[in-house]
Each structure stands twice: as C-alpha cells, then as structure tokens.
Amino acid sequence: MDSDFQRRITFILEIDRLKTILRQTLITDASRQETTAEHSWHLGVMAFLLADHALGPIDVLRTVKMCLVHDIVEIDAGDTFAYDAVGYQDKEAREQRAADRIFGLLPESQAAEIRALWDEFEAAQTPESRFANALDRLQPLLNNWKTAGGTWRRHTVSQAQVTARMQSVRTDLPEAWPLVEGIINEACAQGWLK
C-alpha cells in the first residue's frame, strides 16, 4: 500500500465524522435533525437529477463532487445556522482553518483539487457553484415545508429572511422559483414564518 493510498484512507476515515455533525434542518419525518453527511448526500443526488435545469450547460461530475464535499469543513468548524448572524462573524476563519487541516490529509494533488472545489463553492461565481449553492438553499426549504415549518418555527425566522436567502434559487434554478414562492406563501398562511 503506497503512502498516497494510505493518505486517502486516512481522509476517508476522518470524514466519517461528518455523520456526527447535526444541522438545524429536520429530516422529513420530523423525528430528528439531519446530519451534514445526509444533507451532502441529498444535494449530490439533487445535482445530477436537476442538472438540466441549471442556467447553462454545467460539468455535472464537478457539481456532484462539490455537493459531496461542500460541508466537510464542518467536522472542525461545526454547522453555522443560516440565520445566526453572530455565528457568521467568524465562520470564514473557522472554516479556512478546517479546510487546511482536513483537506491537507490527502495527497498533495488531490488535496489541491478538493480545496479548489470547496473554494469554488464558497465563492459561488461559476455556473457549477452557483447551481450547487441554489440546491443548498432549496433542500432545507423542502424539509422545512414537509415538517410544518421545522427550523423556522423553532427559531422564529421571518418571511423576509427566507425570501432573501432563496434569491440564489430565483437566479440560478428559476424552474424551482414558483415552488419556493408557493412554499413561502403557505408557510406564512400557516403561521410557520413570522
């Protein structure tokens, strides 16, 4: 077993810890919070199922990879709730340190590739990363809808906050926008959003 292979196995074992990171989002049966590993899987499947709804042609493999690794930094940095203004103040610094350590477990060239995918996701400038970010907004909205407001009710989130957060869906996955609007309207009517 060469040392590059050994380093990949070390990384593969390390990222198992993403199964211990809890997000605010509930799974659709409302029995518990979802883990970041589960969320990443869900996004990966959504990426190839919905790829032809991206604004232009995208590299589907790069998009799926990006979805699968986009939250690995949470192993060290934890999940920062989307509507937590205080947590967002040092989110970037915490996540950069996490990326250095965790991706650095891989052989050099592979570490650089995965780090570049994560940087691309965070910058959200390319068609692939804009699409992946839209999915990252849409998935928790769907789960909040199916759990009668889930996270929104627990944290008293407002319609304005959700509408602002969903703008990336409006821009980069416009086919889903009527659904998003319908869900937000229903959530207001039901009192799930203030």
Add this chain to the structure above:
Amino acid sequence: MDSDFQRRITFILEIDRLKTILRQTLITDASRQETTAEHSWHLGVMAFLLADHALGPIDVLRTVKMCLVHDIVEIDAGDTFAYDAVGYQDKEAREQRAADRIFGLLPESQAAEIRALWDEFEAAQTPESRFANALDRLQPLLNNWKTAGGTWRRHTVSQAQVTARMQSVRTDLPEAWPLVEGIINEACAQGWLK
C-alpha cells in the same frame, strides 16, 4: 413548474426517508448505527477519491451516481445485513418491488436511467459497478475496524465470512487488499472475529 420537474421534486422528497434506514455498521465514534443515506454519501466520496485505483479507466460520474443511488430501494425493502442468510432469500424480490415504486416516481426517461444504474450495480459486471461494489465492501470493513470489531462482534461473524465477502476488493480494488488483510488479521488477533 412543469410536471417533469414536479416529479423530480416528489422523488427528492421521498428519498429523504433513506435518512431513517439504519445499517448494522456503526459510525467511527461508535455512538450509533450509520444511516443508509450517510453510507451512500461516504461511498460517493470514496468513488471519486479512489477512481484511479480501479482496474481500468472508469466513467467516474456514472460510478458516483451509482454509489449515491445503490441503496435507495432500502426505503421500502429495509437494510439486509450482509451476513443474514435468511434475509437474503427474499432480498431480490423485495428490492425489485421497491425499485419499481420509488424510481417510478421520476419522469420516465430519468426513471429508466436511475433504474439502469441500480440494475448495473446489482449485476456487478461492468468496471464501474464492480468498483462500486468493492467500495461497498471496503467502507463497512473500515468502520468495523475503527469501532473495535463493531458489527462483527455483535453478530459473532467469522473470519471466513469476512474474507469471502471481501473478495470483490481483492479483485477490483487490489491496492486495498493488503490493508484488508491487515485489518482481518488484527481483528482475529483481537478476538473481534471468531
């Protein structure tokens, strides 16, 4: 929102239930069993990280997709423990019915694509599906190793059973075989395998 898009969203919501299916494998901190959604995410990442260790050139996107969908049938069919001879008797019939129902939620052409990926994984004849099956054997072995025998001890699994199950790693991911042999030897020395 066209009806094809609506069907994809219905499927995306349905597969959230894969987060409720528990496997026998423990996560590496040994705190609980892993969910099938988490296992599928782990395999998807392993697929692109280890792709250059496949026996020949493989279509990485098709392999990653296959890993992400290979256990979706467990939503209806449940997880059948690898060493459960009785459960294996009707596993195929249960899983075929599940595939008909769940993949059938998708628009026709996409349902056919995902069904074909699942059939390919189950048949394990192509380079991509043979490699994906090897990953599906390797990942629980790694987790059993890190949890001091985990599932093996709980179910009194034997060295012969594990060695037989790992033959697909020997054949289709030979770079990992020395690691697998080392783990099996350690597990015997520690009394984790009978």
